[in-house]
Amino acid sequence: MKILWVDDHEILCVALSEYVQTHASELSVTPIEVTPVFTLASALEEVSKTPPPDLVFLDLNLDGENRGTTTLEHFQAGNPSNVPVVICTGLAPGNDDEVEILRACMRDYSARGILLKGGAHKKMFIGLSRILGGELWIPEEVLMRFACSTQTPSPGGNQHHLGLSLREWDVARCIARGLSGKQIARELDVTAGHVRQVSCVIYDKLQVRNRVEAALKVSAELALGSGSNKGLS
The missing domain is CATH 1.10.10.10 (Winged helix-like DNA-binding domain superfamily/Winged helix DNA-binding domain)
Structure with a gap:
């Protein structure tokens, strides 16, 4: 499985990529190869290659003007193979505006799941396993906020x-x-x-x-x- 990890925090991006590869045998039954990139332009270049990656983990705040749903909108517009996209974000489920951003990503831009950077390590590991197994995954605290309104x-x-x-x-x-x-x-x-x-x-x-x-x-x-x-x- 080829994974593209997109985050403008280069150290975090590389660390998460290495973490997934190190624990590949625990997360997936298939071998995993992770490519870290740090800009939206680089991400669009990667998904345009043949063959494209199998899965993309995308931070929502990139390149200054690409923030929130705008990032995912721009990515999906340049995603010709419709590679599944998982949001990996520091947005807080306790903030109403940020919850609505996450809701829009799922509802309007076909995100395949959400991982919270600030979430508990164990929950993130479970989420990664479910996502790599082909499931749609949203942390429980985000689901509960979705339901509140x-x-x-x-x-x-x-x-x-x-x-x-x-x-x-x-x-x-x-x-x-x-x-x-x-x-x-x-x-x-x-x-x-x-x-x-x-x-x-x-x-x-x-x-x-x-x-x-x-x-x-x-x-x-x-x-x-x-x-x-x-x-x-």
Whole structure:
């Protein structure tokens, strides 16, 4: 697997690249080759090569004028092979504006995941493993912030959202909030086994592979509902 790591903090970029290569056997079943680059221009040059890299880890603040979603927008515009892009960022999930930047990266510019530079080492390692295994990955604290602004219930509580039954929708909303299976079971007063069973049905109906993808899809539906409510008020 060929990975392109893009970050204008050269020491950090090289260190992260070396870390991934050193722990390649723990992170992926396939050999990993990481190329560090420090500018957006260099990154665009690399993804235009034949063959292109298999995966890109992209910092959002590059080259002065390339900051936030602008960086990803410019990168995707010059990404002819649609190489999957993971955001590796120092943005803080506690900041509302920065959370919206991360949300836009996932929603509008097809990012394949998010890694937080300031996150716990163990969580970042888990995220890397999941991403290299082909999964979409978002840290739990970011998922919970995504859900915070989408908790307003839509009118007509008996509507079936996304083709889910009322019970499935209750579980799906809990998934979007980042709750674990045990937490969902306690909140809804059901067994953990029931939550697992319903979750599998939800994944199948939403045509997603895991909790993260389900949470993103449900959060988007909740956001649409919140927007409708604002328009009615």
